[in-house]
Amino acid sequence: MRIKVLAAAGLILLGIVVFSIYLGSNNESVPDDKGIIQKIEVKNSSFLEVSEDWDGFETVIIDTDKLRKAADNGQVTLSLMGEEFEVRIQEVSRQNGKNGENAYFYIGSIVGSKQSRAELYIEGEIFHGSVELGEPWNVTYNIAHTDERYNGKIVHVMFMIDWEKERERLEQEDIDPLQFFLINSDSRKHVISIEIFDFNNKSIFKETYTLGFEDEISSPKIDAELGQYRYEIILDNNSTFEQKVQADHATNLCSSEKLYINLIDHPEYPMEIGIEVA
Structure with missing residues (x-):
């Protein structure tokens, strides 16, 4: 049974x-x-x-x-x-x-x-x-x-x-690395800059990407310590957004949060931001 x-x-x-x-x-x-x-x-x-x-x-x-x-x-x-x-x-x-x-x-x-x-x-x-x-x-x-x-x-x-x-x-568990994913669902080309700051406000990652229509980019895995990190996102050298994520142990029940950014055709809200915990 x-x-x-x-x-x-x-x-x-x-x-x-x-x-x-x-x-x-x-x-x-x-x-x-x-x-x-x-x-x-x-x-x-x-x-x-x-x-x-x-x-x-x-x-x-x-x-x-x-x-x-x-x-x-x-x-x-x-x-x-x-x-x-x-x-x-x-x-x-x-x-x-x-x-x-x-x-x-x-x-x-x-x-x-x-x-x-x-x-x-x-x-x-x-x-x-x-x-x-x-x-x-x-x-x-x-x-x-x-x-x-x-x-x-x-x-x-x-x-x-x-x-x-x-x-x-x-x-005894390792810290699960940070990672983010970019998707361009807009018909226009976009430039997006990502900078990640740790809990001491120290920059640990910075990169700029250019995405055409339907382009998808996965970031490298970024080593982190246990704690909360802040993403500063600049779209087309104009609009700035922030998002916080948690770095956690790599366990069966939880792990570090993964950030998903989807660029869309909307005059007021040009991106959709989601967080996933494996």
Whole structure:
């Protein structure tokens, strides 16, 4: 049986990665004390493909009705990978869900941790959640639904990120170089100058390009340090534009931002600027 994690609501989860799990036939469910989350014990596990950024994960089924009722009452006990945490609900909103059911969004914090934050989203049987514990734990638990069922219930995946371990992993990663791409979609020829300044306002790159209709140019890869960089763009020795980008570690979840500049035939807005994160 194949389990595929579906895209989670962007405002809740950070860095969800699509992956697959193949469950063996000898599975048992282990309920938590409150009966909201039931862990699925996978006994036949010769199959897993998970993100190297996760510091642990579990497959679970969730009683969303019981979870919603507890959240509506203002406090929820969640069993997260063997640890129980009391979530005090502080904000509640309701909206129309994609599947025609009411969707409930809860924001709260962990009792005893001022730096914590919990975001819970429920739509029918579907649950997305992110619980950031803050000090002294410095870990985040994320929960996303899959397209598979177990005993009639939707299978969810809970995974943990330990931010101290994540920092150590990032320190071992190289910085992804900066790069930009130029496209001329205008019928006229254009001259464009690009200069890049670092966070100390020091110029690290400067070049001028001439582009005819449908010309495309890719810049060389530009070595950078971790931080924010400023692009100064001069079009036809006349109009000046600025854009900031972030240089980051080359990881699975994020990397340095790539700048795309498309020249177009428009009297007020002669270029389209986009940023892509690989």
